[in-house]
Every structure is written in C-alpha cells, then in structure tokens.
Amino acid sequence: xxxxxxxxxxxxxxxxxxxxxxxxxxxxxxxxxxxxxxxxxxxxxxxxxxxxxxxxxxxxxxxxxxxxxxxxxxxxxxxxxxxxxxxxxxxxxxxxxxxxxxxxxxxxxxxxxxxxxxxxxxxxxxxxxxxxxxxxxxxxxxxxxxxxxxxxxxxxxxxxxxxxxxxxxxxxxxxxxxxxxxxxxxxxxxxxxxxxxxxxxxxxxxxxxxxxxxxxxxxxxxxxxxxxxxxxxxxxxxxxxxxxxxxxxxxxxxxxxxxxxxxxxxxxxxxxxxxxxxxxxxxxxxxxxxxxxxxxxxxxxxxxxxxxxxxxxxxxxxxxxxxxxxxxxxxxxxxxxxxxxxxxxxxxxxxxxxxxxxxxxxxxxxxxxxxxxxxxxxxxxxxxxxxxxxxxxxxxxxxxxxxxxxxxxxxxxxxxxxxxxxxxxxxxxxxxxxxxxxxxxxxxxxxxxxxxxxxxxxxxxxxxxxxxxxxxxxxxxxxxxxxxxxxxxxxxxxxxxxxxxxxxxxxxxxxxxxxxxxxxxxxxxxxxxxxxxxxxxxxxxxxxxxxxxxxxxxxxxxxxxxxxxxxxxxxxxxxxxxxxxxxxxx
Amino acid sequence: xxxxxxxxxxxxxxxxxxxxxxxxxxxxxxxxxxxxxxxxxxxxxxxxxxxxxxxxxxxxxxxxxxxxxxxxxxxxxxxxxxxxxxxxxxxxxxxxxxxxxxxxxxxxxxxxxxxxxxxxxxxxxxxxxxxxxxxxxxxxxxxxxxxxxxxxxxxxxxxxxxxxxxxxxxxxxxxxxxxxxxxxxxxxxxxxxx
Numbered sequence: 001x002x003x004x005x006x007x008x009x010x011x012x013x014x015x016x017x018x019x020x021x022x023x024x025x026x027x028x029x030x031x032x033x034x035x036x037x038x039x040x041x042x043x044x045x046x047x048x049x050x051x052x053x054x055x056x057x058x059x060x061x062x063x064x065x066x067x068x069x070x071x072x073x074x075x076x077x078x079x080x081x082x083x084x085x086x087x088x089x090x091x092x093x094x095x096x097x098x099x100x101x102x103x104x105x106x107x108x109x110x111x112x113x114x115x116x117x118x119x120x121x122x123x124x125x126x127x128x129x130x131x132x133x134x135x136x137x138x139x140x141x142x143x144x145x146x147x148x149x150x151x152x153x154x155x156x157x158x159x160x161x162x163x164x165x166x167x168x169x170x171x172x173x174x175x176x177x178x179x180x181x182x183x184x185x186x187x188x189x190x191x192x193x194x195x196x197x198x199x200x201x202x203x204x205x206x207x208x209x210x211x212x213x214x215x216x217x218x219x220x221x222x223x224x225x226x227x228x229x230x231x232x233x234x235x236x237x238x239x240x241x242x243x244x245x246x247x248x249x250x251x252x253x254x255x256x257x258x259x260x261x262x263x264x265x266x267x268x269x270x271x272x273x274x275x276x277x278x279x280x281x282x283x284x285x286x287x288x289x290x291x292x293x294x295x296x297x298x299x300x301x302x303x304x305x306x307x308x309x310x311x312x313x314x315x316x317x318x319x320x321x322x323x324x325x326x327x328x329x330x331x332x333x334x335x336x337x338x339x340x341x342x343x344x345x346x347x348x349x350x351x352x353x354x355x356x357x358x359x360x361x362x363x364x365x366x367x368x369x370x371x372x373x374x375x376x377x378x379x380x381x382x383x384x385x386x387x388x389x390x391x392x393x394x395x396x397x398x399x400x401x402x403x404x405x406x407x408x409x410x411x412x413x414x415x416x417x418x419x420x421x422x423x424x425x426x427x428x429x430x431x432x433x434x435x436x437x438x439x440x441x442x443x444x445x446x447x448x449x450x451x452x453x454x455x456x457x458x459x460x461x462x463x464x465x466x467x468x469x470x471x472x473x474x475x476x477x478x479x480x481x482x483x484x485x486x487x488x489x490x491x492x493x494x495x496x497x498x499x500x501x502x503x504x505x506x507x508x509x510x511x512x513x514x515x516x517x518x519x520x521x522x523x524x525x526x527x528x529x530x531x532x533x534x535x536x537x538x539x540x541x542x543x544x545x546x547x548x549x550x551x552x553x554x555x556x557x558x559x560x561x562x563x564x565x566x567x568x569x570x571x572x573x574x575x576x577x578x579x580x581x582x583x584x585x586x
Numbered sequence: 587x588x589x590x591x592x593x594x595x596x597x598x599x600x601x602x603x604x605x606x607x608x609x610x611x612x613x614x615x616x617x618x619x620x621x622x623x624x625x626x627x628x629x630x631x632x633x634x635x636x637x638x639x640x641x642x643x644x645x646x647x648x649x650x651x652x653x654x655x656x657x658x659x660x661x662x663x664x665x666x667x668x669x670x671x672x673x674x675x676x677x678x679x680x681x682x683x684x685x686x687x688x689x690x691x692x693x694x695x696x697x698x699x700x701x702x703x704x705x706x707x708x709x710x711x712x713x714x715x716x717x718x719x720x721x722x723x724x725x726x727x728x729x730x731x732x733x734x735x736x737x738x739x740x741x742x743x744x745x746x747x748x749x750x751x752x753x754x755x756x757x758x759x760x761x762x763x764x765x766x767x768x769x770x771x772x773x774x775x776x777x778x779x780x
Contacts, residue, residue: 136604137611141654144600161654199658200648319648323641 006055015186020148020179021046025054027155030187033083035443037061037070041087042127044114046179059472062464064091066436068098071109073440076423077398081162082109088116089127097430099169100138104427105254108167110158117177118146132173140168146175148183152190160192166318200319203334211313211330212346218287220355221247227254228292228317228336230419237340238291246352248359250278252293253411254426261415271299272561273408277362279567285310292336295325305566315339376528382406382481382551384528386413392535397449400438402458403429405487408557410453432461439465442474456482456508466518469544477538478546480511483553491556515546522546589643590662590741593632594624596655604653614638618738629657633741666744673717675708676733677724694720705732
C-alpha cells in the first residue's frame with residue numbers, strides 16, 4: 001500500500017465508511033498508537049489484512065504471552081498505553097498471564113482479540129473461547145463487540161479505562177463478522193463520556209490538617225514510596241515532602257526509581273528482601289506516610305506485627321485499598337500529586353536529624369553494599385554482577401528483570417535513580433517477563449540502553465522471543481544469571497524444606513549457542529575478572545548481545561523475612577563478610 | 587454481619603456476572619440478590635445482601651464502584667430503610683384442612699393466589715422474619731409446606747423524616763449516614779413498622 005494512503009489514514013478526521021478491521025486501526029491511530037505487539041490468526045485476519053493501510057508498526061511476537069508482556073514493558077517504560085493483538089481461542093488464552101501481570105501491577109494496556117463470528121458465538125466453534133469471561137477478574141474491564149459501529153467507541157473507552165484512576169489492562173474482543181462489515185467511522189463521535197473519578201475519593205481539608213498534624217509531631221516518621229509516584233508523576237512532591245520535613249524514605253520494589261537511590265534520604269528497599277535498617281526503621285517508626293503503595297504482603301510481613309507503634313497516613317488513588325491489609329489512621333484518597341500539593345503548604349519544615357542519625361547508625365557494617373572492592377576469591381556472585389552492571393552502565397539503563405533471586409539482587413544492587421528504569425513483575429511475579437518486557441521497553445524508548453536480567457529458569461520460559469529481537473533488529477543486552485537452579489525456590493527449600501532440592505536443579509541449553517542460533521552473539525562469563533570486558537563488549541556491539549553469567553550455584557538472597565514473620569525477624573547473611581559466605585557455611 | 591448494598595447498574599448482558607464475580611473473588615457469600623428495572627432508563631437496581639466482616643462494607647462498596655457497569659452504590663448499613671421480601675408458598679391442603687391455612691394467611695396478611703384440590707399457594711410480602719414466621723407456623727403441627735420461592739430482599743432508604751417521626755417509628759436519627767472511606771457508619775436503628 002502506498003505511503004500516501006498511510007499518511008492520509010493518519011488523520012481520519014471526517015466521518016468515513018470503513019470496514020470494522022480498518023476501524024480498529026483508525027481508532028488506534030487516533031489514540032496516538034504507533035506500535036503494537038501481536039500474532040495473527042483466523043479470527044483476527046481481517047484486522048491484519050487492513051494493517052498495511054495504516055501508519056502503525058506491528059511487532060510479530062513468537063507467543064501471545066510475549067505480546068502482552070511487550071505491551072506491558074512498553075507502557076512501563078513510556079507511561080503510554082501498550083497494545084497487544086491476538087486471535088481467538090488459544091491466541092486469546094495465551095495473553096492471560098500477561099494480562100494478569102499488568103493487572104497486578106496496575107499497568108495500562110489494551111488487548112484486542114479476534115472472536116468467531118457472532119452467528120456462531122456460544123457454539124464451541126473452531127478456536128472459540130469465552131475470553132471476556134476468562135479475563136473478567138484480571139482486567140479493569142472488557143468488551144465483547146459484535147457490531148461494527150461499536151468498535152471505535154469500545155476501543156476509545158478501553159483507552160480511557162486503561163489510563164484513568166488506578167490504571168490497568170482492558171480487553172476488547174471483536175467478532176470476525178464485525179471486522180468484516182462496514183460502518184461510518186467518526187473518531188470524534190466515538191469519544192467516551194468524560195471520565196468520572198471514583199466517587200469515594202476523599203481528601204478534605206480536615207483530613208489534610210490531621211495528616212499535617214501527624215507529620216509535624218512525628219519523632220520517627222518514614223515515607224513509604226511506591227509505584228503510584230510514577231503513575232501520578234509525583235516524584236518532585238515526594239522529594240519536597242522528604243527534604244522539607246527531613247523524613248527518610250523506604251522504597252517498594254515497584255517504587256524503585258521513583259525517588260532517587262542516591263538521595264541521602266533514600267534508605268533503600270523495604271520488605272521481604274529489603275534492607276535490614278529499612279525494615280527496622282519501619283518497625284520502630286511512630287508515623288508511616290504511605291505514598292502510592294498498597295501494603296502488599298511482601299512488604300508488611302504480617303499485618304498483626306507490622307509497624308506496631310506507628311500512626312499511618314495512606315495516600316492512595318484506589319479507595320478499595322484503604323484499610324485492606326493495614327488499618328490506617330488518616331486516608332487521603334486521591335491522586336498522589338494533587339494530594340501532596342494540598343498537603344505541602346501545611347508543612348513548614350522540621351528538624352529530623354536525630355531520627356536520621358539513629359537510622360544511619362543502625363546501618364553500621366550491614367550497609368556495605370558498595371561491594372566493588374570486596375574480594376571474590378575466584379567466585380562469581382550474582383550480587384557482584386548487578387553491582388558491576390550498575391557501575392558500568394552508570395545506572396542509566398532500563399533494566400527488565402524476571403522473578404526470583406536475580407530480581408532481588410538487582411533491586412538491592414542496581415541503584416535506580418530514574419523513574420521507569422526498572423521494569424519488573426512485582427505483584428504477579430511472572431517468570432518469563434523480562435525478555436518480552438525489555439523488547440517493549442526498547443521499542444518505546446529506542447534511544448535508551450536496555451538490559452534483560454533473567455535467571456536460567458525464567459529465561460527459558462519466553463526465550464523464543466530472541467527471534468523477535470532479531471526480526472525487529474533491535475539492540476538489547478541480555479544477562480542470564482545462570483546458577484543451574486530455580487534459585488529462589490531452591491533457597492526456600494534450603495531454609496524451610498530441609499534442603500530437599502526437589503525439582504529445582506535445572507538442565508539448560510548452552511545459552512550462548514542458543515543466542516548464536518538466532519544470530520545473536522554471546523559470551524559466557526565465569527569470573528569477575530572478565531566481567532567488565534564482557535559487559536563492554538555487549539554494550540559496544542551494534543545488535544543484541546547475550547551474556548551467560550555462570551554464578552555461584554547455591555547463593556541466597558539476604559536478608560529475608562520468612563513468610564508469616566514480622567519485619568524485624570529477618571534471616572541475615574551468615575558470617576562476617578556480607579558477601580563472601582555461602583549458605584553452606586552457616 | 588449482614589451487609590445490604592443497593593446498586594444501580596447498567597442494564598446489559600454480563601452485568602450480573604461482573605457483580606457476582608466480585609463477591610466470589612473476595613470470597614464473600616451473597617445471601618440474596620434481587621435485580622429489576624429502576625426508575626432510571628437503561629439502569630437496573632440491585633439489592634445485594636452479603637455476609638462479611640463488619641469492616642468489609644467500605645471495601646466492598648469501593649470495589650463495586652470500580653466495576654465500569656456500576657453507576658451508584660449505597661451501603662444501607664443500619665440507616666432508616668424499608669426492606670421487603672416477596673414469597674410464594676405452596677402448602678398441602680385439602681378441602682377439609684384449608685380453613686386453618688386461610689386463618690393463618692389472614693393473620694399474616696398474606697393472600698391465597700392459587701387453589702387446587704391438594705394444595706394452595708400463598709403470596710406474602712414483608713420483612714424476612716414475617717415470612718420465616720408464616721413458614722414456621724404452617725409447618726408447626728405437620729409439614730405442610732411443599733415449595734417456597736422467595737425473592738430475596740429489596741431495600742429502599744426512607745425519605746427525610748423529622749426526628750419526631752423517626753422516634754415514633756423507633757429510630758433516632760434523621761440524617762442518612764455519611765459515606766467516607768474510613769469512617770464507620772453510624773449505628774442507627776432500623777425502622778420496621780408493620
């Protein structure tokens with residue numbers, strides 16, 4: 001199709017008669033979409049047939065789960081809505097893990113699926129599945145569209161829902177006959193009703209005064225900084241709050257980057273694998289100011305023992321999160337940035353040095369996180385890999401991680417100073433997320449350096465997307481943290497199942513050869529001495545590059561709060577040197 | 587405790603599933619659910635009664651509001667409201683035993699709506715306890731109840747009464763409870779004059 005037609009279709013401002021398939025693309029163009037991730041099939045073929053007429057770049061994935069994760073990574077890196085496309089039946093069900101991942105982490109994506117013709121709906125037709133039924137609990141909303149004239153309004157409404165309030169995934173299921181028939185496309189008329197905020201948002205002057213009073217009078221306050229800061233674009237406001245009132249800040253996993261890691265008031269990550277002094281500070285605090293976080297069970301340990309002496313202020317966009325896991329004293333329910341802008345004028349300033357000094361002292365030797373100069377005695381520790389990657393990339397890369405030990409080490413040792421620089425599946429904990437999410441992030445931010453950090457287990461779940469990287473010709477660096485185990489499960493078996501390493505030792509292909517088969521060069525790294533050169537070679541290569549880090553096999557992530565324990569009941573790394581010991585030395 | 591929610595929802599396919607699915611996901615049992623057209627075009631009105639912890643009310647209400655198909659949710663709590671249920675009860679009765687059932691129906695202000703040689707059908711509206719009461723007495727000496735079909739509760743807040751009227755009806759407060767995410771609802775007494 002001629003480029004003229006493509007550019008004409010970039011501005012379909014007058015009502016035009018189009019097929020449903022064309023309406024799908026015209027609506028996406030109108031919503032500002034430039035890239036989509038998908039996989040064709042019978043029930044979505046009309047849509048694919050019409051793609052050539054529209055100025056949208058389609059990334060062909062190798063599995064629809066990858067499409068959903070790429071849309072997710074795209075959204076996380078850019079803040080825009082990610083779009084995934086799949087056919088009916090298995091194409092749609094393959095999206096499910098990706099949709100659930102986006103739901104749990106409040107990521108705005110729109111998934112468009114083909115559906116069998118409306119005449120055969122409900123007859124178990126070939127590749128028919130009730131995807132709106134299946135995805136009902138893992139989407140903010142979904143649509144089954146069987147009339148051509150409903151396509152544009154449904155997609156436009158889907159974009160509004162995905163981005164508004166607490167963001168999340170929306171699915172639009174479109175029957176094949178609706179794609180084939182024609183209707184008048186009128187983008188402006190398809191506009192959804194104006195967005196109505198949740199009616200239970202509540203941030204009255206009284207509440208603000210109560211909150212300000214608590215903050216002014218607190219002796220040992222802590223800010224809990226979460227993912228909502230990024231969503232609300234409230235980094236400056238949180239920073240002002242922390243600096244003006246001299247309040248130390250603890251980060252959630254998904255919050256990393258929302259408040260600079262290098263800021264003197266940033267204590268580091270909280271929770272199950274958080275820094276000991278952060279968890280101790282929370283337990284000793286007399287006031288918690290939760291900003292855009294939801295008191296997840298991985299953050300609080302057990303509700304009964306969590307921050308027993310602290311009053312709690314919860315600033316949160318979703319009223320259903322208030323008092324869900326932790327009972328709070330003051331709830332400011334609304335957009336974080338708007339709430340903080342109202343709250344800050346009530347806070348003149350405060351001397352917090354005593355409490356900050358107490359926390360500094362409690363860091364003590366445990367704070368030797370700068371492990372650059374510690375001897376490795378010939379071992380290759382994953383923590384060293386993370387630290388060196390941080391140092392070599394200047395902390396400026398976008399890192400997409402999978403789930404498990406490497407994810408926690410990354411969170412501990414790669415210090416994120418910038419929002420949207422860590423892309424990780426926090427809520428659902430989806431293995432196989434890193435590689436496709438990184439592809440999405442790279443397509444959203446082509447000028448950024450993008451690294452995949454994945455374990456040897458998770459990497460194999462979506463390794464087929466290596467071919468997508470090659471087909472797209474994009475530059476991504478891949479670090480496989482290869483310890484020959486499903487490492488985090490092995491760690492739990494070591495701590496809680498008497499070292500019964502059932503089904504966790506993992507035989508893997510030679511990842512360098514696997515990459516090579518895809519036309520991606522790679523290197524194995526066995527010791528720290530050759531690490532820097534290998535990383536620089538990967539960065540310097542024009543295309544994608546894979547590094548297979550053969551790390552210490554039975555290393556564990558410390559500290560660790562066992563499930564069901566209180567925050568201060570951490571398992572600490574045994575021995576004196578925080579890194580040289582292996583668990584076997586206990 | 588029992589929570590009663592009144593929800594205005596879109597009158598479209600799948601809306602009931604979305605509402606029911608929310609309760610299923612929260613692992614909360616729906617005790618009764620009635621749906622019907624409302625005074626607003628295109629909207630149905632639901633009365634949902636669910637068994638959940640005392641604190642769960644606000645979270646359920648907030649979660650219901652997160653469903654795109656839900657337009658308005660009221661947590662009735664203990665606010666002054668009128669609650670009714672409709673029941674159809676089929677009772678075994680022959681020509682010789684009918685008169686007893688007629689008498690009972692009379693006492694409960696129920697109506698006989700069907701009469702057959704071996705059975706009759708009673709229609710009764712009222713609060714739950716009244717319907718339970720009729721079923722109890724019908725079964726008192728012998729098990730006469732053959733079938734029971736109950737609508738589930740329908741609830742509507744009372745209008746704005748003066749405190750004297752509410753006091754006379756047995757309730758103390760005039761104003762409807764104020765909804766807010768963290769404040770508990772006040773403990774007003776239900777008004778159920780019969």
